[in-house]
Amino acid sequence: MVKILGAVMTGFACGYLGFKISFAMKIRAESLNNIITSLEMLESEINFSMNKLKQAFMRVDKCGLFKFAAENMDEKGVKTAWTNAVNECSTKLSLKDADKDILMTLGKNIGRTDTDDQIKNIKYIKSMIAEQEKQAQSEYRRFGKMYRNGGVLVGLLIVIMLI
Structure with missing residues (x-):
């Protein structure tokens, strides 16, 4: 009885792991898309509204990233708040190291230069994130189903071997 219970739990764990990896891939693609949208809105805020950076970050937030930075901007400064x-x-956003590196580049330059340079920097970062988003969508389409099904199948294989 214990052997069967252990086999079933192992099977469920493998299936869960496959679904979790697939879900993380989906979240990454959606998060990058939301970041692109936020960057487009930030570009407009800087270009047309002339709001302070903290207010602009609060208004454009779609994924929690910009709001988190804005909340810490007064006490830590723009670069440190953005890095944190x-x-x-x-x-939470399932970002890879390459995504983080691109976003860190934004923090180094935002709020330090004139409006035109900030817009250029945002456009550059937006294009880099768009490439990452295309890659994330492609990975999810190619491997998402494989991870879900693979996790379940590996779980079933282990169950069969243990029983």
Whole structure:
């Protein structure tokens, strides 16, 4: 009885792991898409509204990243607040190291230069994130189903071997 219970639990764990990996891939693609949308809105905020950076970050937030940075901007400064926000939100947003590196580049330049240079920097970062988003969508389409089904099948294989 214990052997069967252990086999069933192992099977469920493998299936769960496959679904969790697939879900993380989906979340990454959606998060990158939301970041692109936020960057487009930030570009407009800087270009037309002339709001302070903290207010602009609060208004454009779609995924929690910009809001987290804005909340810490007064006490830590723009660069440190942005770095902390990227590091804190990367797990929730399922970001890879390459995504984080691109986003860190934004923090180095935002708020330090004139409006035109900030717009250019945002456009550059937006294009880099768009490439990452295309890659994430492609990976999810190619491997998402494989991870879900593979996890279940490996779980079934282990169950069969244990029983």
